[in-house]
Amino acid sequence: SAVISQKPSRDICQRGTSLTIQCQVDSQVTMMFWYRQQPGQSLTLIATANQGSEATYESGFVIDKFPISRPNLTFSTLTVSNMSPEDSSIYLCSVGGALNYGYTFGSGTRLTVV
Amino acid sequence: AQSVTQLDSQVPVFEEAPVELRCNYSSSVSVYLFWYVQYPNQGLQLLLKYLSGSTLVKGINGFEAEFNKSQTSFHLRKPSVHISDTAEYFCAVSDPDTGRRALTFGSGTRLQVQP
Numbered sequence: 001s002a003v004i005s006q007k008p009s010r011d012i013c014q015r016g017t018s019l020t021i022q023c024q025v026d027s028q029v030t031m032m033f034w035y036r037q038q039p040g041q042s043l044t045l046i047a048t049a050n051q052g053s054e055a056t057y058e059s060g061f062v063i064d065k066f067p068i069s070r071p072n073l074t075f076s077t078l079t080v081s082n083m084s085p086e087d088s089s090i091y092l093c094s095v096g097g098a099l100n101y102g103y104t105f106g107s108g109t110r111l112t113v114v
Numbered sequence: 115a116q117s118v119t120q121l122d123s124q125v126p127v128f129e130e131a132p133v134e135l136r137c138n139y140s141s142s143v144s145v146y147l148f149w150y151v152q153y154p155n156q157g158l159q160l161l162l163k164y165l166s167g168s169t170l171v172k173g174i175n176g177f178e179a180e181f182n183k184s185q186t187s188f189h190l191r192k193p194s195v196h197i198s199d200t201a202e203y204f205c206a207v208s209d210p211d212t213g214r215r216a217l218t219f220g221s222g223t224r225l226q227v228q229p
Contacts, residue, residue, distance in 0.1 A: 006157075033216050042204060043158075043219045092157060096215045103148065103208075103217055107157040 002027050002095050006106030013083055013113050020079045021109045023093035028073035030096075034066070037090040037108070046091075049076050083113045116140055116207045118220035126226045129197055135190040135223045137205030146208040147188040148217065149179055153201045161203075164188060175199070200227045 003026040013019050023032065031050060035043040046066055047055040055068040070076045080087050093106045117140040127133045139145060149161040162173025169181040179190045188205060202224050206217040 001160075031215055042221045043217075045216045045218075048216055094217075096217075103160070103206075105150075105158040110155070 002029060002104045004093060004095065004104055004106040006093055006109060008109055009107060010110040011112070013111065015084050015113055017083055018079055018081045019083065019111060020077050021091055021093070023076050023078075023106050025074045025095055030073070032070065032076045033094040033096065033103075034068065034076075034078045035092045035094060037092065039089070043092065046078070080111065083111075085113045087111065088113050115212075115214075116145065116209045116218050118205050118207050118218055120203075120205055120220035120223050122223050123221065124224045124226065126228060127195055128228050130194050132193050133191065133195050133199075133225065135203050135205075135225065137188045137190065137220060139186050139188065139205075139207045141186070141209075143209070144211055146210060147179075147181060148206040148208070149173065149177070149188075149190050150204045150206060151175075151201050152204065152222075158204065161190070195225070195227050197227050197229060199225060201225060 005024045007022045033048055034046040036046050037043050045058050046061045047057045047068055049055045049068050049070040051070045051073050065081055067079045090108045090110050092108045094103055096103050119138045121136040147164040150158040151161050152158050161177050162171045164171045164181045172178045177192050179188055181188050202222050204222050205220040208217050
């Protein structure tokens with residue numbers, strides 16, 4: 001299965017600023033997914049990112065707040081813009097396997113907004 | 115759209131005792147089912163998955179799960195737990211028929227193994 005490197009692992013940010021999270025995969029994948037895990041909660045899908053097309057956002061998430069880039073088949077970034085304390089969460093990227101439906105997750109980015 | 119219900123938010127159990135973590139999904143159409151474990155301050159690790167075939171699925175760390183289509187359940191079991199199994203466990207579903215490839219997660223079950 002794919003191996004994902006996610007950076008940064010954690011960060012503490014000031015409100016009103018932006019943070020870009022990177023995910024690098026060791027093999028080419030068609031789909032990448034970005035999830036948010038709020039404190040003590042389960043995972044919620046933010047968006048699906050396909051290479052060469054605009055990301056597809058879930059209800060409640062908008063591109064202005066969470067812009068995503070997918071420049072090639074091994075890399076994606078998620079930006080959390082104009083942050084507020086309510087954005088404090090763990091953000092995880094994931095890749096979905098077309099061959100065996102194995103989904104691999106990055107180690108997550110623990111974001112604290114102060 | 116699929117939904118997943120994990121009936122127990124917390125399950126305390128003594129070391130070496132058996133455990134079952136319950137998971138039900140919302141539809142009886144074809145589904146792919148997964149169990150993930152999240153240790154404190156870590157990402158998600160796949161325990162096991164059901165795509166098709168045998169309804170009894172064996173995973174890592176001695177866990178297994180049984181797919182029951184009539185009851186729309188996919189309960190996770192381990193015959194003897196260890197302290198190191200203390201973690202959060204998530205059941206997740208994917209719906210291949212809709213083309214939606216992302217996973218939908220349950221709310222999670224915190225397994226607390228006591229000595």
